[in-house]
Amino acid sequence: MMNRRGILKAVAAGSAIAALPVPTLAQSFPTVEEVLFDPAIPVIGNPDGDITVAEYFDYQCPFCKRGHKELMEIVRADGNVRLVMKDWPIFGAVSVHASSLVLASGESYEKALNALMATPGRLGKEEVDSVLSESGLDPSGLLAAFKSDQARIDGILARNMDQANAFGFGGTPAFIIGIRIYHGAMDRKALEAAIATARES
Amino acid sequence: MKKAALGILGMLVIQLFAPAVASSGEPLPVDRAFAISASQGAGGSLSVEWKIAEGYYLYRDRIAARVPKGAALTVETPPGLVKDDPNFGPSEIYYRRAEAVLSNAGSAPIELTYQGCQENGICYAPETRLVDPATLTVSDPVPLRPPPVVNWETEGVSASPVEPGIEQATGTEGFELAADAGLIQSLRVEGGPLLVLAMFPLFGLLLAFTPCVFPMYPILAGALAREGDRLTAGRGFILSAIYVTALALAFALLGAAAGWSGQNLQMVLQSPLTAGILAIVFVVLALSMFGLFELQLPAAWTSWVTTRTGGMGGSKRSAALLGFSSVLIVGPCVTAPLAGALLYIAQTGDVVLGAAALFGLGIGKGLPLIVLGTLGGSALPRAGAWMEGVKRVFGFGFLATAIWMATPLLPARLDLFLWAVLLIAAASFAFTVKWRSGTALATGRAVGGVALIYGAILMVGAASGATDPLKPLATLADRGPAVSGAKQLDFAEVESAPDLKAKLASANGKATLVYFTADWCVTCHTIERSVLRDDSVRRGLAGFQLIKADLTDFDQDNAALMTQLRVAGPPTMLFFDANAREAAGTRLVGDVTVGSLTRSASQLDGY
Numbered sequence: 001m002m003n004r005r006g007i008l009k010a011v012a013a014g015s016a017i018a019a020l021p022v023p024t025l026a027q028s029f030p031t032v033e034e035v036l037f038d039p040a041i042p043v044i045g046n047p048d049g050d051i052t053v054a055e056y057f058d059y060q061c062p063f064c065k066r067g068h069k070e071l072m073e074i075v076r077a078d079g080n081v082r083l084v085m086k087d088w089p090i091f092g093a094v095s096v097h098a099s100s101l102v103l104a105s106g107e108s109y110e111k112a113l114n115a116l117m118a119t120p121g122r123l124g125k126e127e128v129d130s131v132l133s134e135s136g137l138d139p140s141g142l143l144a145a146f147k148s149d150q151a152r153i154d155g156i157l158a159r160n161m162d163q164a165n166a167f168g169f170g171g172t173p174a175f176i177i178g179i180r181i182y183h184g185a186m187d188r189k190a191l192e193a194a195i196a197t198a199r200e201s
Numbered sequence: 202m203k204k205a206a207l208g209i210l211g212m213l214v215i216q217l218f219a220p221a222v223a224s225s226g227e228p229l230p231v232d233r234a235f236a237i238s239a240s241q242g243a244g245g246s247l248s249v250e251w252k253i254a255e256g257y258y259l260y261r262d263r264i265a266a267r268v269p270k271g272a273a274l275t276v277e278t279p280p281g282l283v284k285d286d287p288n289f290g291p292s293e294i295y296y297r298r299a300e301a302v303l304s305n306a307g308s309a310p311i312e313l314t315y316q317g318c319q320e321n322g323i324c325y326a327p328e329t330r331l332v333d334p335a336t337l338t339v340s341d342p343v344p345l346r347p348p349p350v351v352n353w354e355t356e357g358v359s360a361s362p363v364e365p366g367i368e369q370a371t372g373t374e375g376f377e378l379a380a381d382a383g384l385i386q387s388l389r390v391e392g393g394p395l396l397v398l399a400m401f402p403l404f405g406l407l408l409a410f411t412p413c414v415f416p417m418y419p420i421l422a423g424a425l426a427r428e429g430d431r432l433t434a435g436r437g438f439i440l441s442a443i444y445v446t447a448l449a450l451a452f453a454l455l456g457a458a459a460g461w462s463g464q465n466l467q468m469v470l471q472s473p474l475t476a477g478i479l480a481i482v483f484v485v486l487a488l489s490m491f492g493l494f495e496l497q498l499p500a501a502w503t504s505w506v507t508t509r510t511g512g513m514g515g516s517k518r519s520a521a522l523l524g525f526s527s528v529l530i531v532g533p534c535v536t537a538p539l540a541g542a543l544l545y546i547a548q549t550g551d552v553v554l555g556a557a558a559l560f561g562l563g564i565g566k567g568l569p570l571i572v573l574g575t576l577g578g579s580a581l582p583r584a585g586a587w588m589e590g591v592k593r594v595f596g597f598g599f600l601a602t603a604i605w606m607a608t609p610l611l612p613a614r615l616d617l618f619l620w621a622v623l624l625i626a627a628a629s630f631a632f633t634v635k636w637r638s639g640t641a642l643a644t645g646r647a648v649g650g651v652a653l654i655y656g657a658i659l660m661v662g663a664a665s666g667a668t669d670p671l672k673p674l675a676t677l678a679d680r681g682p683a684v685s686g687a688k689q690l691d692f693a694e695v696e697s698a699p700d701l702k703a704k705l706a707s708a709n710g711k712a713t714l715v716y717f718t719a720d721w722c723v724t725c726h727t728i729e730r731s732v733l734r735d736d737s738v739r740r741g742l743a744g745f746q747l748i749k750a751d752l753t754d755f756d757q758d759n760a761a762l763m764t765q766l767r768v769a770g771p772p773t774m775l776f777f778d779a780n781a782r783e784a785a786g787t788r789l790v791g792d793v794t795v796g797s798l799t800r801s802a803s804q805l806d807g808y
Contacts, residue, residue, distance in 0.1 A: 121292070
């Protein structure tokens with residue numbers, strides 16, 4: 001334990017970034033490419049940014065949503081961050097419904113995402129639909145779009161869940177910034193510090 | 202100035218200990234957040250109960266049960282809390298405790314699902330368990346996933362459920378430490394090595410007026426007094442600067458050696474042997490002050506040193522020697538910066554920065570000494586009978602230091618007796634000396650009189666069985682040690698890590714204070730005499746399980762305990778919540794005051 005902490009501290013100090021010996025175990029373990037560069041998931045922010053922030057989230061998780069506006073502001077202000085929102089519906093059918101519609105919204109992806117992330121807490125299916133239509137989207141059209149694109153979207157959700165399980169995430173939100181894992185909600189300071197840390201390495 | 206510096210330090214400490222994540226801290230493993238148990242309900246029903254950790258909640262509508270892979274079962278749950286807070290939307294939640302009743306549970310295992318969140322932290326993925334209505338056992342969490350093996354980094358030193366491996370390790374380990382990055386590490390992150398080097402002298406300065414540093418003053422003053430005529434402000438400055446530099450250097454070397462080798466610095470320095478030798482050295486110094494003999498190092502030593510130091514003056518050499526050996530007195534005093542530096546060296550192997558920080562700490566502690574040396578150099582009287590008088594005063598100072606050093610080695614009442622003898626001797630000195638002026642005579646006699654009376658009282662106290670020099674007549678007053686409404690604090694002793702784990706496991710929902718102390722720890726005596734007897738402290742600690750780890754007899758067991766808890770030495774206080782997790786930012790190292798202790802204790806009040 002002590003040694004492990006010591007090693008982790010050394011890592012945190014930036015002295016041994018990414019140089020840990022990597023045993024070749026579990027073939028199913030996600031790679032950087034799979035986690036941060038899933039081609040099926042739209043990228044927010046600067047697609048060519050030097051740092052990728054990935055957030056495993058659920059549309060009914062209050063703390064994911066509470067920090068979302070701040071996260072978007074940071075991404076915008078930084079200008080060099082790729083943001084990848086990884087849907088991990090852990091609150092059941094309504095969450096799956098919300099994720100499916102947003103991932104099917106094509107050009108309006110960011111708009112749909114932000115609209116649902118602006119809600120405070122738990123949601124019903126009707127609430128999801130009404131929030132989307134209030135922001136000028138057509139829920140039934142999105143549902144149709146989802147049906148015709150279901151393989152891609154189901155694939156995203158399945159891959160995200162597998163990755164979250166492989167990482168051993170307890171729940172949402174969970175962040176990956178650079179190649180570092182963060183559990184739980186992050187405020188502005190923590191996010192900015194994490195991005196800065198990722199840049200240093 | 203001191204206030205302002207303290208303010209800066211305070212701000213810094215707050216920043217250092219602010220967790221990287223939002224204020225809620227690392228999420229607990231799900232079984233500690235929601236501890237589940239099953240029991241037999243009325244009329245053959247099955248009742249499931251969750252004890253929910255502070256700051257966590259369960260969703261009522263996310264509790265569900267079914268026959269494994271089969272039909273859903275009816276679950277009865279009481280109404281939950283519907284918070285007006287819009288964050289919680291339409292759903293009901295449970296804080297602290299939740300219960301679910303399955304009226305027709307049957308006898309086959311039931312699959313139970315539940316879900317909750319950590320306030321401001323994470324929402325857990327749904328948790329599914331098998332509950333056996335016959336045996337009332339609840340299955341373990343679903344089998345752990347394969348450990349992460351790619352170069353994904355885990356965050357800091359947290360013991361969060363980042364890696365299943367760690368989660369399990371802490372689960373069986375019995376306690377969890379707060380994720381503090383450590384003093385040097387945090388300073389480094391904040392402002393690089395330069396900030397570390399800038400801050401440590403400041404820490405030292407703040408610690409310069411603590412009991413551990415006090416013996417330095419008579420030592421240095423004595424060394425300067427021996428200069429007699431030759432002493433000027435300039436010379437006083439040079440000598441005290443040499444003394445302090447040597448002290449800081451020895452501090453750095455010892456720290457580097459100790460931290461790097463993993464040996465415990467304090468243990469070595471506070472061994473009875475060291476303390477005994479030091480006490481004897483001080484008696485010898487005192488005798489030389491009384492003019493019994495001229496203190497000279499063996500000629501062979503001095504010539505060896507002279508040839509290698511290019512004929513540095515004898516006084517400078519002895520100042521350096523005195524400084525170097527004074528580390529034996531300062532070194533054992535564990536303070537937060539010292540502990541931070543030692544742990545940093547031990548954990549990162551970065552001896553250079555750690556030792557440099559310790560050097561800075563030593564210099565900071567010595568700055569007031571240099572001021573004293575310089576001012577004293579111009580203020581001390583010169584020549585003649587006067588000088589002799591001043592020397593004797595320092596002689597008494599040295600004898601006092603000797604008694605103080607030897608106290609832990611002596612039988613309990615003997616030190617009281619020695620103090621009495623010393624005071625009476627000092628009194629007779631004050632009465633017999635030829636005072637130059639009327640005022641001096643009056644002052645001298647007054648001091649002498651007080652010394653005589655207190656000496657006599659101490660003598661009576663020693664004879665009547667008292668042990669505390671500050672309360673020599675307590676035994677005669679016969680009213681017990683305390684006269685306050687608050688309860689006396691009773692510490693249970695632990696001697697090893699398994700001991701402590703057992704105590705933490707059986708805390709019964711209480712928070713736990715673990716206090717590392719030792720007979721030889723001077724600061725600990727102060728804490729036990731004043732802080733732990735304070736009424737507000739006793740009230741603040743009333744609901745705590747109190748545990749003491751006594752390091753007086755240092756062995757492998759308590760060495761292992763210290764390593765596991767990341768404790769550098771006594772005095773250190775750790776605060777664990779009812780779930781055996783150390784509360785972040787509550788640990789007290791070295792400087793324990795009524796204020797800091799009650800503050801740390803109050804952070805665990807909710808448990």
